[in-house]
Amino acid sequence: MAKFKFFYLLLFCFISFQGISGKMKVVFRYDDFILKTDKVNEQVVRTFQDNHIPLVLGVIPCDSNENFILEKPYLFLPVLKTGLKNNSIEIALHGLTHQQIVRGEFDGISMTEQNRRIQKGKSFLDSVFQTNIKTFIPPFNSYDKNTLQVLVNNRFTVISSALCFGQSTVNAELQYAPETIENFKELIPVLTRNRNRNGVVIVMFHDYTFKKNYSISELQTVLESVNKLDFVTCTTFNKLGEGSEQLDERRINANLESNLLSKKLKLNAVIQTTVFASTIRIVNLIAYLLLSVFFYFLTYLIFSKNKKIRTYRHAICLLMVIVPTGLFVWFHVLTPMVLLAFAVSLSVMVSLFSKFK
Ligand SMILES: [Zn+2]
The missing domain is CATH 1.20.1270 (Substrate Binding Domain Of Dnak; Chain:A; Domain 2)
Incomplete structure (x- = not known):
């Protein structure tokens, strides 16, 4: 009987510990950003900054003729540069031209060509922002094994694609941070359901999110609600790996199956810990x-x-x-x-x- 009591005590401690240590991390990933005056883009960046929530910009560096996109003068650039300095913004490379070549811009094309595209895009953005970009967002969430090697060769540390079958996660030198939510309306319910867990949520959106079915004032409301959740930390891809469980192949594979139990327990839309x-x-x-x-x-x-x-x-x-x-x-x-x-x-x-x- 004493043994059972000890067991229940242990179990209670374990559950309580899980509750106390629950810490959800959220990254907001804004894709298809270009360095040109755009009212929606500027409103989005300012809304995040007003709420002190960091934002990752997936920047497309070139047009379809591979000419660099940088409006002269691009009056919003100083705001982005300041954001980069005070960590309210992270710049990520989102392809070179964002074109469909074979399957997306990278999957299925030669390693040399992938390397050329990534090097050209990275060196341009690095020089514009005086930084060293470490996150890559493959256009159309599409890449292959060669992409991973090219990224490592070019000193990238994170790839953010989508949580789907068949995508390679074999390279141990990279962190994998797939998007998990595309609809802002899901965010608060997902976070609330997972309040006692240590998970990662990655919200991906575009400027057309605000042209079609969502407004900037709704974004403002969601961000205010996120700030009220004391178990949530908003961060960037660069900081995601710091001091927490790695986003490695094991963790991504463990999270890949959207099975009956995950659906019943409503665990989807979060990258849960490997053990869980x-x-x-x-x-x-x-x-x-x-x-x-x-x-x-x-x-x-x-x-x-x-x-x-x-x-x-x-x-x-x-x-x-x-x-x-x-x-x-x-x-x-x-x-x-x-x-x-x-x-x-x-x-x-x-x-x-x-x-x-
Ligand atoms: Zn895109």
């Missing part, structure tokens, strides 16, 4: 294994009554088909209801096949 995200995946796997086995027994009972499954061989075949298919299909493609329909129709097909054989 891995635990959720394992528990989800067990739940699905149990669910698949349950469907199997259900199907077996129905068809064995009709004497359509006569031998153990049939039963084992059915098991071998349903359980792994159920798990695989759930993890990568389908929603639970579609999976259920799929498992049932597959069982029917297998048992009919067995009967005719």
